[in-house]
Amino acid sequence: MPIRSILAGTGAYLPSRVVSNDELARTVDTSDAWIQERTGIRQRHFAAPHETAAFMGTEAARAALAAAGATAADVDGIILATSTPDQAFPATALRVQAALGVTHGFGFDIAAACAGFIYGLSVADNMIRAGGAKGVLVIGSEVYSRILNWQDRGTCVLFGDGAGAVFLRAGEGSGSDRGILSTHIHAQGTLGDILYVDGAVGQHDKPGTLVMNGREVFRHAVTRLAESVEEALAANGLGHRDVDWLVPHQANRRIIDAMGRKLGLPPERVVVTVDRHANTSAASVPLALAEAIGDGRIRPGSLVLLEALGGGLAWGSALVRL
Ligand code: COA
Numbered sequence: 001m002p003i004r005s006i007l008a009g010t011g012a013y014l015p016s017r018v019v020s021n022d023e024l025a026r027t028v029d030t031s032d033a034w035i036q037e038r039t040g041i042r043q044r045h046f047a048a049p050h051e052t053a054a055f056m057g058t059e060a061a062r063a064a065l066a067a068a069g070a071t072a073a074d075v076d077g078i079i080l081a082t083s084t085p086d087q088a089f090p091a092t093a094l095r096v097q098a099a100l101g102v103t104h105g106f107g108f109d110i111a112a113a114c115a116g117f118i119y120g121l122s123v124a125d126n127m128i129r130a131g132g133a134k135g136v137l138v139i140g141s142e143v144y145s146r147i148l149n150w151q152d153r154g155t156c157v158l159f160g161d162g163a164g165a166v167f168l169r170a171g172e173g174s175g176s177d178r179g180i181l182s183t184h185i186h187a188q189g190t191l192g193d194i195l196y197v198d199g200a201v202g203q204h205d206k207p208g209t210l211v212m213n214g215r216e217v218f219r220h221a222v223t224r225l226a227e228s229v230e231e232a233l234a235a236n237g238l239g240h241r242d243v244d245w246l247v248p249h250q251a252n253r254r255i256i257d258a259m260g261r262k263l264g265l266p267p268e269r270v271v272v273t274v275d276r277h278a279n280t281s282a283a284s285v286p287l288a289l290a291e292a293i294g295d296g297r298i299r300p301g302s303l304v305l306l307e308a309l310g311g312g313l314a315w316g317s318a319l320v321r322l
Contacts, residue, residue, distance in 0.1 A: 001172045002129065003128060003129050003131065003170050003171070003172070004128075004129070004170075004171055004172070004177075004178065004179030004180065005124065005125045005128040005129065005136075005168040005169070005170065005171075005179050005180040006168065006169045006170070006171040006178055006179045007166055007167075007168060007179065007180070007320055007322060008067075008068035008069075008070065008166075008167045008168065008169040009063075009064045009065060009066070009067030009068025009069070009070065009166065009167040010063075010064050010067055010164070010165065010166050010167075010286065010289055010290035010293050010294070011059075011060045011061060011062065011063025011064030011065070011066070011067060011164070011165045011166075011167075011290055012060055012063060012162070012163070012164050012165075012286070012287050012290035012291065012294070013056045013057075013059035013060040013063070013141075013162060013163045013164075014045045014161075014162045014163075014277070014287070015045045015046060015047045015048060015051045015056070015161050015162065016045075016048075017045060017046050017047070017048060018043050018044075018045055019043060019044055019045070019046050019160075020032070020042070020043045021035045021036065021041065021042060021043065021157070024156075024157055027150070028150065028153050028156060028157065029153050030153045030157050035157050038252075038254075039157075039158060039252045039253060039254070039274070039278075040252065040253020040254070040256075040272075040274050040275050041157070041158065041253075041274055041275060041278045041279075042275045042276065043275075043276055043278070044159065044160025044161070044276075044277060044278035045160050045161055045162055045277065046145045046160065046161055047143045047145060047146075047161040051143065051161065052086045052143060053080075053082045053084050053085055053086055053092045053141040053142060053143055053163070054086045054092045054095035054096055054099065054141070055099075056141045056143075056161070056162065056163035056283075057080055057082075057092060057093075057096045057139045057141035057163045057165065058095075058096045058099040058100060059163065060139060060141065060163040060164050060165035060283075060286070060290075061078070061096055061100060061137050061139055061165045061167075062100065063165070063290070064137065064165040064166055064167040064290075065100075065137070065167055067167075068167040068169065070135060070167055070169070072100050072101045072102045072103075074134075074135040074167075074169070075097075075100065075102045075105060075135050075136070075137055075167075076104070076105040076106070076133040076134055076135050076136060077105045077106045077107060077124070077127070077133045077135075077136045077137070078093040078094075078096055078097050078100075078102070078105070078106075078107035078108075078136070078137045078139065079093060079107070079108060079109075079110060079120040079123055079124050079136060079137070079138050079139070080092050080093035080096060080107070080108075080109050080110070080120070080138075080139040080140075080141060081109070081110040081111075081112060081116025081117050081119060081120045081138075081139065081140045081141075081282035082109060082110075082111075082116065082140070082141050082142055082282055083111060083113050083116070083142065083144075083147070083197065083281060083282065083311070084142050084143045084144060084146060084147060085109055088201045088202075091107055091108050091109040092109050092141065093107035093108055093109050093139070094107045096137075096139065105133070106133075110123070110282075112185075112187075112282070112310065112312060112314040113195070113281060113282070113310030113311035113312055113314060114249055114251065114279070114281045114282060114284065114308050114309060114310025114311065114314075115185070115249075115282075115308045115309055115310045115312065115314040115315050115316050116140055116281070116282030116310070116314075117138065117140035117164070117282045117283070117284075117285045117286050117308065118183065118185060118285065118306060118307070118308045118315075118316035118317065118318055119185050119314065119316060120138040120139070120140070120282075121138050121166070121168075121180065121183055121306070121318050122183035122184075122185045122316065122318065124136040124138050124168050125168070125180045125183050125318075126183075128168060128170045131170075133170070134169065134170040135167065135168070135169050135170070136167075136168045137165055137166070137167055137168075138165065138166050138168060138286070139163060139164070139165040139286070140163065140164050140165075140280075140281070140282035140283040140284070140285065140286050140287075141162075141163035141164075141282070141283055142161060142162065142163070142280050142281040142282055142283045143161045144159035144160065144161060144210070144279075144280070144281055145159070145160070145161050147197055147207070147208065147209050147210050148209060148210055149209035149210060149211070152209075152211075154212070154214055155210050155211070155212050155214075157278075158251070158252075158278060158279050159210070159278055159279045159280070159281070160277050160278035160279065160280050161280060161283075162277060162280040162283045162287055163283050163286075163287070164280075164283045164284075164285070164286025164287035164288075164289065164290050165286055165290075166286055166289070166290075168180070177321050178301075178321050178322070179320070179321060180318060180319070180320050181232075181235075181236050181319040181320065181321060182232060182235045182236055182318070182319055183232075183316065183317070183318040183319075184228055184231050184232055184235065184316055184317050184318070185314070185315075185316035186224070186228065186314070186315050186316060187312050187313065187314045187315075188312070188313050189312065191216075191220065191312070191313040192311070192312060192313070194212070194213045194216040194217055194220070194313070195210075195211070195212045195213070195217050195310065195311040195312075195313070196210075196211055196311055197209065197210050197211070197311075198211050218252070218254075218255065220309070220313060221251070221252075221255050221309045221315075222255060222258050222259075224309055224313070224315045225248070225249075225255070225259055225307050225308075225309055225315060225317075226259065226262050228307055228309075228315055228316060228317040229246075229259070229262075229263065229305055229307055229317050231317065232305060232307075232317040232318065232319045233305075233319070235319075236319055238303070238319070240263050240264045240265075241264070242303055243263060243265060243269075243303055243304075243305050244269065244298075244302040244303045244304065245269055245270075245271060245292065245297075245298050245302055245303070245304045245305070246259060246260055246263060246265055246269065246270045246271070246304075246305050246307075247271045247285055247288050247289050247292065247298075247304055247305070247306050248260075248270065248271075248285075248288075248306075248307050248308070249279075249284050249285055249307060249308030249309060249310070250272070250273050250274035250277060250278075250279055250280065250284040250285075250287075250288055251274065251279045251284070251309075251310075252274065252279075253272065253274055253275070256270060256272060256274065257270075259307070263305070271288045271289070271291070271292040271297070271298075272288075273287060273288045273291060281310060282310075284308070285306050285307075285308050289304070289306070293322070298322060299322065300322050301321070301322060302321070302322045303319065303320075303321055303322075304319070304320045304321075304322060305317065305318075305319055306318045306319075306320065
């Protein structure tokens with residue numbers, strides 16, 4: 001039997017501060033009605049100063065390890081996806097490694113914006129299949145509240161903070177095809193200017209804020225994500241009917257609904273958190289996955305399709321049997 005990456009545990013962390021649309025509308029020229037109608041977002045969580053990507057990623061990772069019945073000794077590597085790292089270096093993954101008390105193995109960050117978790121899953125899965133690691137934490141952790149332009153109502157209402165994590169363990173397929181069946185990642189750098197942050201530590205003290213052409217991103221998201229989920233199904237000889245759950249990137253309710261319709265999935269088979277979390281970028285898929293596994297909706301044996309797209313453009317999908 002080939003080695004498979006078994007999704008052994010999931011974890012989540014959300015800052016306690018909840019910010020409603022009405023609260024935003026006190027300082028931004030917007031309304032609860034506009035935000036809900038165009039995006040499905042009702043509220044988001046915003047981090048306190050101590051809630052950095054490393055802090056939240058550590059909490060989510062601890063929960064994932066506990067759910068897997070694993071300890072620091074089982075962690076061979078930590079892959080953390082973020083666009084809002086604590087520092088330029090060391091990697092936020094290594095701050096998490098230290099906080100977890102892991103004293104061996106490797107760790108690094110992935111910068112693939114909202115697709116970062118899928119990218120991380122893909123790298124971890126390929127390492128595990130190749131025998132390079134037996135236990136890998138894949139984390140998405142973001143504090144977008146710190147890179148938003150509060151003068152731009154077209155973007156600042158869309159994002160929130162949080163972290164999600166999974167612990168992958170090398171395991172035999174055991175005949176039931178449990179684990180990650182395949183991952184598919186893509187990028188098109190020529191579309192880098194439709195969604196980006198206009199600065200970084202490498203640029204003359206300009207940390208930068210998020211800039212987006214929402215309509216263009218919307219258009220590409222629907223097309224690319226549809227291609228990507230078809231690619232995942234075709235790679236495994238599966239069809240729409242085989243999918244038990246769609247866990248999509250949580251950017252906009254209209255994009256999520258369009259993906260569900262394309263797959264012919266009833267709304268109750270599509271995990272939605274965008275209404276409560278807004279877009280938490282690389283954290284959105286693992287947060288949604290952790291919620292739906294945690295509350296018992298997604299059960300062992302379910303076939304779960306994950307997908308995400310973000311700045312880069314970067315996008316991808318993964319098919320997982322729980
Ligand atoms: N509150 C009130 N009005 C707003 C607003 C806000 N927060 N943001 C924009 N508007 C206004 C615009 O100024 C514009 O007004 P005008 O017609 O008088 O010029 C109007 O609403 C329509 O703006 P537009 O940007 O065309 O809206 P839209 O229907 O495209 O919706 C998004 C905007 C951002 C919700 C939508 O484009 C989207 O979801 N795009 C994808 C974003 C995404 O997924 N990004 C993350 C990928 S990781």
